[in-house]
Amino acid sequence: MVKKPKTPNLHDELNFARFGVISMHSRVDQGVTTWNTEFTVNARTFRIEAITPQGRPHGIDTDTLVSLETLFVAHGCPEDNWVHTTAYEVRELMGLANNGENYHRLRQSIRRLYFTSVIVGRKSSLTGTQKVRWDNVGVRFFEGLRYRDSEDDGELSALESEATLSIRLGEQLADSIRAGISQVLDGQLLHRLEQPPARALYRTLQAHRRQDDGQMLKELQVPLTEWRQATGLTTDRSDLVRRALASAHEELLANHYLERAVIEGRGKAAVAQYTFADTHAADPALVRLLRQAGVTVARATALAGQHPERVEEALRFLELRQRAAQGGVRNPGGLVADFLEHPAKYDLPADFVTPERQRQERASQVKEQKLSAEREAQTLREAQLNQLGEASPAEQWTAQRATLQMLLKKHLNAAQWSQLEHLAQCGEIGAVALTRELLEATARSAVKEQIDQLKRKLNPLLPVE
Structure with a gap:
């Protein structure tokens, strides 16, 4: 079993976070088992067609999915896409109390996600024509499920906390995480957000504010009619949409994730406007490098955010130690983390070349090579001109x-x-x-x-x- 820090940073696949399949509502009409939407946020247009026999995913389903994605990453992204864990471990990651009611809620949540099938369309326009093209793909949150539950004198079915819980992530979801198309969510912030709608809105905002190059928007503006569908709000009444968002806005403002959250305008002209607070978000590329060196998920995310300029130096130091140690470094992840957190403990050898020094030397070499090539070309040109x-x-x-x-x-x-x-x-x-x-x-x-x-x-x- 993976040991869970109290406030881990969590991993979440970006595309699924943008689809708006999981509603931020705490309750939905479970009689609605098919639905479709089309919306545009940050220049990305999605068309979603869903079949949800157990009702539309909502409430804690966001926490359930993110926790299982995080365990998938923590287990090294197994090639068969299976996550073998326990209900206890998943509940702990979700931050729920250890009681029978929550094991029942977790069972219902996993089943809703398992039974949900979605066809996602991405919109593109054909150059020089009025035609619109849709690229469609069928996706699933989970493709396999094994669990043990129990009933007690007619009580609602609940998962057994210590029994093995095995869930196979959907192929597209697992492949996307494995390819690094994911975001790292702030575990401390999620721990402080008390209500599922606030946690769901945080996840959705993080996914849509992220640009394709990895940069994070400082501000995000979305027509309310589009944002309603992107967040999975099922009502089309503007006043109810505003009310559903208001409480989540309050939590995100109180926890300093947002500097400003307002809805301006009325009716179909209303626009949701967000200004994000400055945060030290970890670069996913640096997180992956630290993970490959053996640093745990939560620690890699924290270190990549706190010491981004020294990650390459730490990995270079690890390489040096591994070459010097005949039996190899016993805990490479621990060494890298300690090097970043306590640099004063380590005396670098005289011949140690930092990544910054390496870059300077490479730049100098390239410059010298260029000058040398120019001199050779000049000499050759002079010889040719003299002969001619x-x-x-x-x-x-x-x-x-x-x-x-x-x-x-x-x-x-x-x-x-x-x-x-x-x-x-x-x-x-x-x-x-x-x-x-x-x-x-x-x-x-x-x-x-x-x-x-x-x-x-x-x-x-x-x-x-």
Whole structure:
């Protein structure tokens, strides 16, 4: 069993978080077992068609899914997509009290997610036409499920806390997490948010504010009609949508995740506007690097957020230790974490090269290589020009015509170029000598003066343009 920190950072797949399948409502009409929506947030348009025989996922279902995704990552993203755990461990990650009612709620939540089937469409426009294209894919939260439950004198069925609970994540969900298309949710913030709607809204906001390049938007504005569907709110009454969002807004503002949350305008013109507080979000790429070194999920996320500039140095230090240790480093993850948290404990050897120093040296090497290549090219060009200088005027012009055209095309008109060609072929202007003069003038940033002199040679009776 994976030992759970009190406030772990949790892993969550980005696309599923954006689909809006799990409603942020605490209660929904369980008689509605099929539904579809289409919405656009942050320039991404989704079309969702869902079949939910056990009712639409809602309430704690967000916590259930995120906890199982986190366990999937903690177990190394198994290739068969199975997560083998216990109801006790999942409930602990969800932050629920250890009682029979919550094991019943967890059972119902897992079943709702398991029975839910969704077809997701991503919208794109065909260039140069009015046609719209949809790329559709069927997805599942879970594709396999094994659990043990029990009843006691007619009480509602509840999962047995210590019995093995095995859940197989949906193929698309698991593959996406394995590919790093995920976000890291702040476990401490989730621990402080008391109501499921606030936790669900936090997850949805985090997913939609994230850009494709990983940058996080400081502000997010969404028409309320679109945001209602993105958050899974099932009512189309504006006043009820506002009321459902208001309490979640209050919690997120009180916990300093949001600086501002307002809904401006009325009716279909209403817009939800969010301003996010400054946070030290961990770079998922750095988290993955630390995880590969053996650092635990929660610790990797915290360290990547606190020491992003030193992660490469810590991994370089680990490589050095592993080469020096005959039996290998017994706890590489612990060494990397301690190096980041307590740098003063470690005396770096004189020959240790930090990543920053490596980058500087590489930049210097590239610069020197470039200069060397330029010197070699200059030497070769000089040799070629010296050899060509012995040729006839016509041969010189034929050999240098393309180079001179490149150097002079912005400076000479058609008549001037024709005059240059005539004078070069009859030997009054040496093509090789002119090429050398122009190249030297370019190096001295004196091209204009050289061009002016050339134009006077081409037609001394006319003023220089």
